[in-house]
Amino acid sequence: MEFRDFKELAKIRQSCRDYDPDREVEIEKLQTCLDTMKLAPSACNAQPYYYYIVHGENAKNISKFLQLGKMNSFTKDVNAFAIVTEENYNLTAKISSQVKNQDFKSVDIGISTAYFTAEATTLGLSTCVIGWFDEEKIQKFLNTKSRIRLVIAIGYAKNEEIREKKRKTSDALYKIIPEDL
Numbered sequence: 001m002e003f004r005d006f007k008e009l010a011k012i013r014q015s016c017r018d019y020d021p022d023r024e025v026e027i028e029k030l031q032t033c034l035d036t037m038k039l040a041p042s043a044c045n046a047q048p049y050y051y052y053i054v055h056g057e058n059a060k061n062i063s064k065f066l067q068l069g070k071m072n073s074f075t076k077d078v079n080a081f082a083i084v085t086e087e088n089y090n091l092t093a094k095i096s097s098q099v100k101n102q103d104f105k106s107v108d109i110g111i112s113t114a115y116f117t118a119e120a121t122t123l124g125l126s127t128c129v130i131g132w133f134d135e136e137k138i139q140k141f142l143n144t145k146s147r148i149r150l151v152i153a154i155g156y157a158k159n160e161e162i163r164e165k166k167r168k169t170s171d172a173l174y175k176i177i178p179e180d181l
């Protein structure tokens with residue numbers, strides 16, 4: 001898929017719910033996504049997250065923890081997942097977050113997944129950020145007590161057609177305040 005700039009990349013990055021089960025994701029590509037994720041900004045540079053990459057047979061096990069009836073049933077064909085846990089803050093980030101009453105951790109985690117998925121798109125991979133999962137089962141699988149915050153499905157799309165983005169109107173999303181206000 002061709003793109004010339006970030007806006008075009010953002011247009012072709014879309015949540016994929018139809019994966020080719022016969023195409024494995026190259027480990028080198030997953031590594032590149034992780035390398036780019038590491039470049040994401042975070043409050044006080046605290047980077048309060050950890051990425052587990054699960055692929056092959058393990059991906060089949062994980063996909064069971066993401067489905068409820070038809071919900072996320074597409075994950076049965078996904079050959080790789082990134083599981084994103086929430087990790088401790090450093091002292092400055094903890095204090096800033098408390099003093100300012102802001103949930104910087106969620107913001108940081110979200111930005112890191114945006115970097116990960118954008119890089120995946122440049123590599124011809126498709127992704128879907130998944131917020132619906134059985135947290136306890138994934139914790140048990142990974143043998144961690146950390147909170148599981150997001151799972152990213154990663155693979156090759158069966159159908160590469162790019163959908164028109166459905167987004168709120170510009171008026172509902174932003175305003176450029178005039179200088180002379």
Ligand SMILES: Cc1cc2nc3c(=O)[nH]c(=O)nc-3n(C[C@H](O)[C@H](O)[C@H](O)COP(=O)(O)O)c2cc1C
Nearest residue numbers: 013014015016017072128129130131132133150165
């Ligand atoms: C935090 C978060 C959780 C999400 N959870 C799910 C999910 O459980 N299942 C799913 O199919 N899509 C999930 N999505 C994908 C959104 O539905 C999708 O990003 C949105 O509809 C916009 O479509 P697009 O990504 O194709 O542009 C999630 C996205 C985010 C950012």
